[in-house]
Amino acid sequence: MPDLHSGGRGFKSRPVHFANWKVEIYSQNNNYSQKNGDVTEVGMTIAEKILTAHSPKQRAVAGEFVEAKVDWAMVHEELGTPNGVAHLFESLGYEKVWNPKRIVALLDHWVPAPSVDAAEIHKTCRQFVKKYGVSNWFDMNAGICHQIMPEQGFVCPGELIVGTDSHTTTYGALGAFSTGVGATDMTVVFATGKLWFKVPETIKYTISGKLPKFISGKDIILRILKEIGTDGAVYKAIEYYGHTVKQLSIDGRMTICNMGVEAGAKAAIVPPDQKTTRYVKARTKRAYKIVKADKDAEYIEKRDLEISNLEPQVAKPPTPANSVPVTEVENTPIDEAFIGSCTGGRLEDLAVAAKLLKGKKTAKNVRFIVIPASYEIFLEAEKKGIIRTILEAGGIIESPTCGPCTGGHLGLLAADETAIATVSRNFVGRMGSPKAKVYLASAATVAASALKGKITNPNTLG
């Protein structure tokens, strides 16, 4: 395990008393604004509080620009691509990165390298981390960045994290403000530890109702995307509240935060609760501060979703917002069924699939591919017999990587082929041929479809 206690410059935290975790820790930052002659305290959202706490400002609200110190910078192969971070950083001529202990670097997109070009990218990554002393380095036996970051203790509530991947919004599941950036922004972070941010407005999403059988975070986020569209949260943050969110596991919360970016969200955040602190405390001893929104925080929009009667959702190509109840696309023939990725390859996903697959065989016309999101998940699934169940059902298991989700390797689609997958995107050309079709669904729906060789409602099987 990397040393997680040696914070970088300006990252001294004081211990948190967990019994008091509901206390508004940043309330001292609230100042007063004058409206119509009356002095009123205006509440702040989680995004406003975290960005304020990381900036020199006393108070930064939606619309303001801040230069903020980041707690963690995550890079995957974007470090080593020909126009990537390593190339750009070297061109700057800095001798050192701002803080090698606050960078997490790993390989996940093309692991192990499926081509000479990918191998060259990996080589550049390995050389860079060695040269600059990046000790939080995960080579090919770790997993997908958005599982590794929380799993290996690099995410705590209240932290500000950037990553060279759009799905970096995932870490909001643990109450952090985390967002994706490109290679140039990451290079600026490598050099200075800081980045400019526009403080986003926030949408408050309240989700209520008891989770029906086979309904997971994936079904909920696909339904939300249908409601707000692919640009429903562009430039904005989302905060998730409600009884359902409390019921969701950390795995499920990661899925709804991960795919917040499919609505364009800058961050997607679940306010921390006991599930959060239990998860985090098991993975790091680093001190952190719980950040919650003020009761009178200002939201740009408030939305409610009731899910007691939600059917499993399937997003038709070519956007994740194109979701319908599974019954509307039932019996659509499929060539491939894929369970994996940073939004569908966690233990909970593998477990529900195994439950449906137990003692059965997948359809002969379907290529059934499963890729656990990390080695920890892989080992745990092996221990629980999940791996054996998948293999006996006719599935192929690959070692942790993004695989076909990013169009890289291990199960790409030919023209006119159709897949159902637990991945985040069904864009044209995403998983192979621009003439292929990808349907997005939960692991339960994908497993059920693999068994029948066509899109299938898991409720008809289990």
Next chain:
Amino acid sequence: MMRTVIKGKTWKLGDDINTDLILPGPYLTMRDTEQMMQHVLEGAIPRFAEKIRKGEIIVAGKNFGSGSSREIAPLLLKRLGVGAVVAESFARIFFRNAINIGLPVIECKDISEKIKSGDVLEINLETGTIKNVSRKENYAGTRLPKFLLEIIEAGGALKRLRQSAQ
């Protein structure tokens, strides 16, 4: 140094032009940028790379550049000679990446209803105004904040960083 006035013929695209359309994932590992460029937007406009001329402007609907954080997407557009992208809205990572690598991006409400593909536009980045030379119309685009214009004027975020370090 970037020009603050950009004039060129337009290529009109729809809503949700995502980064997988701009450069599909299967080509991401290519080391030869020239080779990569041949696949830009091929899912939206076949052989776009052969058709685009230097200085031409992409006009699109909402949510341009959604999806992945791959900075190669705006970089390839720039290398192909795209002078600017005007859209009703941009996905935020693409917007930042474009400015960071020096591809001018400007938001303009209802722009895709106002113009036809092939119209000639003249964009003033400093004022945010867009002149449709073909139709003799003017549209108000969103002005970039001063510090972003400074990044563009410096020729990108890293050049700006070098300037401030000196």
